Amino acid sequence: MSAQFLKAAGKRDIERAETLLDHIHFQNKKGESGLHLAIAEDELAMVEFLCNHGANVNLKEKKSGYTTIMLALAQQPSHYVAMLEILLKHQPDLTLKDSSGQTALHLAAQFDSIDAVQLLLASKTNLDIPDAKNMTPLLVASARGNADIVSLLVNKGHGPNSVDANGNSALHWACMQTRSDALEIVQALCAKGAKSSANKVGYTPLHAEALRADPSKPWPTEVAQFLLEKFPESAKIKNAQGKTAAELLGGVEETPVESAPAKKNTRGKKVVDDDGPNETAIQNARNAMMARAKEKAAKRRSLIPEEDNEPVPVAEEDTAPVVNNTSGLTMALVIAVIVAFFAAVYALLDASTKK
Structure with a gap:
């Protein structure tokens, strides 16, 4: 029944x-x-x-x-x-989690459902519950590049400085995605007190933006320029490999540059180092960046490799053993046929020899 x-x-x-x-x-x-x-x-x-x-x-x-x-x-x-x-x-x-540790609000953000987010927020759901990778709904929305959902969450009090298991904040994720409203998301987060913190390998949001940026186009981009104006100290912060954000752009980190170059943005302003601007170094770096743009594109898209990206080994139980279904009787018949064949061949050869 x-x-x-x-x-x-x-x-x-x-x-x-x-x-x-x-x-x-x-x-x-x-x-x-x-x-x-x-x-x-x-x-x-x-x-x-x-x-x-x-x-x-x-x-x-x-x-x-x-x-x-x-x-x-x-x-x-x-x-x-x-x-x-x-x-x-x-x-x-609404605090229950699925097998990935996600709540209903995580899923609403993941599937870009603004209506669902509004309904869940009206039900006073907990905003800051992390999933199995310590991703909060705001981090998910920022990674998805959904400015409307990000605004809804931060305006309801979602903490803008929560980080995932790799130390990436909502600003990191917003800078890594390529949707057109990245600047709007970054501005909304900063308006609510987002900080330019470094993740576990020393990448700031500016590093993240440089990794994502198209090296064939002028840099700083609008997002990078906003970050530089909001957090000017981030221009000189180095990651765990000792590289600034500008040195990451287009694989410039593999081309040694004499002294720290001044960085020129699309508006003609400069972020000047203590040693002063170095226009020659800028041009050298730009040339190297362009030369390596294509071959480096695939290697600059993530902050820290996710475990999910590792090859998944095939479990032993997933591969069914090959079973020999040939019975003993069948094998005996096959052997008998082979023996008879060679006996017949031998008889023919013997007969031809006697002739």
């Missing part, structure tokens, strides 16, 4: 489901409840019916760890916003 309830829930058979409400909290082997199936099938009426009859909105699927709200956010069926409004009326635990 439990399986029949799940079937009714997934097929909008409210009349049948109503006769089986004793099984409303049943979960199949995958951890799916009737409410999960109704959401997956975009059955808004069934979702409302089940919630109104006491369905547990906090049940989790086994593999993903998704609650019903998380499933709606991840799959985003056509009625998912209306579903969220219904689910949020039934006391969901």
Whole structure:
């Protein structure tokens, strides 16, 4: 009967489901409840019916760890916003995490759902809960390059200086993404007190921006110029390899430059070192940068290699052993045929010899 309830829930058979409400909290082997199936099938009426009859909105699927709200956010069926409004009326635990340590707010940010973020914030969800990699919803939104969601979060009090497991702040992530509203995100974060801190390998947000920047175009970019004006000391900060942000641009770090060059921006202003500007060094660095632009492009895109980028070894159990299905009788027959063949050949040769 439990399986029949799940079937009714997934097929909008409210009349049948109503006769089986004793099984409303049943979960199949995958951890799916009737409410999960109704959401997956975009059955808004069934979702409302089940919630109104006491369905547990906090049940989790086994593999993903998704609650019903998380499933709606991840799959985003056509009625998912209306579903969220219904689910949020039934006391969901918004601190619950999926198998990756993400909350509903993480998923809303990850899937760029402004409507969902607004609904969750209105429900007074905890803003600063980190996932398994210490990513908060603000860090996720900054990495996605979604200025609207970043603004919503910081205006609701999300701390702008939280960092992930590698020490990257929201400013780092905003500077690494390439969407056109990067400057808007950086400005919004700084307006709420974001600091130019270094991550675990000494990269500041300015280093991050230099890594992302197109070396064939003028630098500092608008984002870099804003950072230099907001945090002028960052121009001279060196990473763990002893390189400034400008020296990272376009692989310049592999081309020794005499003294620290002055950096020229698109507006014609200079950030002058103590030794004064060195225009020759600037030109030498720019030439080297252009020469290495293409071959270095793929190597300058991340701050610290993520563990997820490592090759995934194949578990032994993933490779099924090769089974020899040939029976002993079959092998005997094969051998007999081979012996008979060579006997016949020998007989023919013997006969021809006697002739």
